[in-house]
Amino acid sequence: GAGVSQSPSNKVTEKGKDVELRCDPISGHTALYWYRQSLGQGLEFLIYFQGNSAPDKSGLPSDRFSAERTGGSVSTLTIQRTQQEDSAVYLCASSFGLEKYTQYFGPGTRLTVL
Amino acid sequence: QKEVEQNSGPLSVPEGAIASLNCTYSDRGSQSFFWYRQYSGKSPELIMSIYSNGDKEDGRFTAQLNKASQYVSLLIRDSQPSDSATYLCAVRTGGYQKVTFGTGTKLQVIP
Numbered sequence: 001g002a003g004v005s006q007s008p009s010n011k012v013t014e015k016g017k018d019v020e021l022r023c024d025p026i027s028g029h030t031a032l033y034w035y036r037q038s039l040g041q042g043l044e045f046l047i048y049f050q051g052n053s054a055p056d057k058s059g060l061p062s063d064r065f066s067a068e069r070t071g072g073s074v075s076t077l078t079i080q081r082t083q084q085e086d087s088a089v090y091l092c093a094s095s096f097g098l099e100k101y102t103q104y105f106g107p108g109t110r111l112t113v114l
Numbered sequence: 115q116k117e118v119e120q121n122s123g124p125l126s127v128p129e130g131a132i133a134s135l136n137c138t139y140s141d142r143g144s145q146s147f148f149w150y151r152q153y154s155g156k157s158p159e160l161i162m163s164i165y166s167n168g169d170k171e172d173g174r175f176t177a178q179l180n181k182a183s184q185y186v187s188l189l190i191r192d193s194q195p196s197d198s199a200t201y202l203c204a205v206r207t208g209g210y211q212k213v214t215f216g217t218g219t220k221l222q223v224i225p
Contacts, residue, residue: 042216
């Protein structure tokens with residue numbers, strides 16, 4: 001595809017349920033990032049991948065959050081036992097490499113936990 | 115102290131004026147600096163990146179970096195109503211791939 005795609009675009013779930021958010025980066029981009037943006041807030045870094053490896057998981061808010069990337073392409077962010085404070089827009093970005101390469105953002109997944 | 119600080123605004127400027135957006139950062143080891151624009155309900159899009167002290171110009175946009183003062187700014191000349199958005203400052207620290215974003219400054223360009 002031409003850009004980063006994310007699915008679903010919207011997800012409404014009940015407290016305590018597990019959710020999976022998907023990110024499909026731009027073809028050829030080796031780096032992939034997950035961010036979270038709560039209403040009226042800035043972007044909160046969650047995790048990044050270089051290839052299939054996640055060297056920095058320090059941003060994950062709790063052990064309920066996990067992410068994986070397979071084949072150096074698609075990534076999945078999983079939130080277990082969702083809580084209301086998990087409600088936010090989850091943004092994925094990819095870049096050709098690290099350091100100075102531009103991050104291109106996907107449209108985001110709006111997660112609402114009831 | 116926040117790692118990346120921005121005035122939340124809103125910053126209101128009349129159409130045609132220069133808008134000046136400011137950002138300070140705490141880590142002296144920071145190497146790469148970015149300005150993103152985010153329209154309401156949309157994803158951020160990159161406007162400018164800057165890596166060296168001084169000014170970098172691209173069309174109506176000029177990014178300014180002063181590493182000694184740990185300060186980066188974005189000037190928008192001839193502001194247009196379509197420039198009304200939230201502008202996010204982002205900083206990457208050398209040796210790390212994490213990019214830290216400020217909370218953004220909301221710019222309103224009044225016709």
